[in-house]
Amino acid sequence: MSATWPDTMSFKSFSQRVNLTKSSFYGELYAMHDFSIRNQRIAVKNLQTICESTFLLANELGFQAMTLRQLSRQTGMSMGGLYAYIKSKDDLAELIYSFLNRYCVEVISDLIKDNLSADKTLVALIHSHLYLSELLQPWFYFAYMETKNLSKAHKRVAINSELSMEILLFETIKKGLDDTDFIIKPSSDEKAQLIASLIKAMLQDWYLKSWKYKKRKISVDNYADMVVDMSLGYLKRG
Amino acid sequence: MSATWPDTMSFKSFSQRVNLTKSSFYGELYAMHDFSIRNQRIAVKNLQTICESTFLLANELGFQAMTLRQLSRQTGMSMGGLYAYIKSKDDLAELIYSFLNRYCVEVISDLIKDNLSADKTLVALIHSHLYLSELLQPWFYFAYMETKNLSKAHKRVAINSELSMEILLFETIKKGLDDTDFIIKPSSDEKAQLIASLIKAMLQDWYLKSWKYKKRKISVDNYADMVVDMSLGYLKRG
DNA sequence: GTCTATACAACGATAGAC
């Protein structure tokens, strides 16, 4: 996750570059928070079980409706065992949310370092957001649906990070207008911002309705192409 | 809600046509379900209070997290008083969901009776969906976010009605391709369906992120124009 | 038609054994 991004990005090449394996991913989660469990091998394995069970239950019933007794049954751990990893039920939601946030910021900020032209940056932003949400679909879905359950402080972070992708899109569109890569008539910041919002709505639908797209056998690459076509089509046409 | 729709539809003209007043709306809700309360005037007033309080709490905390004690406080009614209107907490969610569903089917089916050209139908579908969700924003938001809390039977209804708007869009796009109003290259049903999904994602963002658009002072008419431009732009360009 | 008072199940959380 360091060299510049290639001009055409596929899900396959993205996955290879990010190189997200379960053990490295949950290893980072373990490293971030300081858990009372000292044995890393055991802790990482249990963290994975806890997170995946939470997604299974929360994405079916909602996080609030999910009880810790259900989670205990699903993970095969006891209530006491669970509480070795989480301070409270709310803490579990915040653990998941803040790790995802930190992880994504890392990947995306790595992406935009390269100083590409506006249209290439826009394409790269669309692709990488879709690919990242494809790799971490349950995490993205959970973060979107369960923001309500976060504490006030975390809620503010959630809203900011929700907006940061939109700001990136917006600034790229503005850059494209300045460089006359893009045309909007009549041109205005409000309009550029609205386009950014609409692009983000399309990006979010990929992980919010993933069951639908899987069922229709639409690949993330197909989806990305269509979003790019609609966005750039509009921006290049004027 | 009977005559044909005008060629250009604004939120104002839509509102006048649908003529949705609180008393008529909650009157219909009272008529649909049979409540034990015989005094219609009292019942309609209380139903409005209950629904609006539910939206206030559920859209802030989530429906599951909202307790009936909180709802009792918010409505100014006692627990016993509430239970004169609902059989259970889940019943409340289903009451809200199924009434919204019935109401929307009525309005939308009324709309597509007119046999307009594909592009006019598409514009009409986009406008009327946005306007309806603007008039009933808390209802739409609730229905989207709280589908998880419905019973299995209601969940299936929810998914079907979620798809029905998409099917309408899809069939309109296909009609436009047959009539060569629209161009997609290479043309395929999969692609037409994907466009329908993306349009719906943009429509949903209007009521899911309404706080954001209100804050930016973007009117539903502005939003509708942009969605139409992006959709028709793509479909007319090929 | 609405209230107060209460039943009782289920929840999150913890202490202490192992």
Add this chain to the structure above:
DNA sequence: GTCTATCGTTGTATAGAC
């Protein structure tokens, strides 16, 4: 590091007075 047993709280729901 994990389990069992248990605490206190809070939730949904109802019975009976008014």
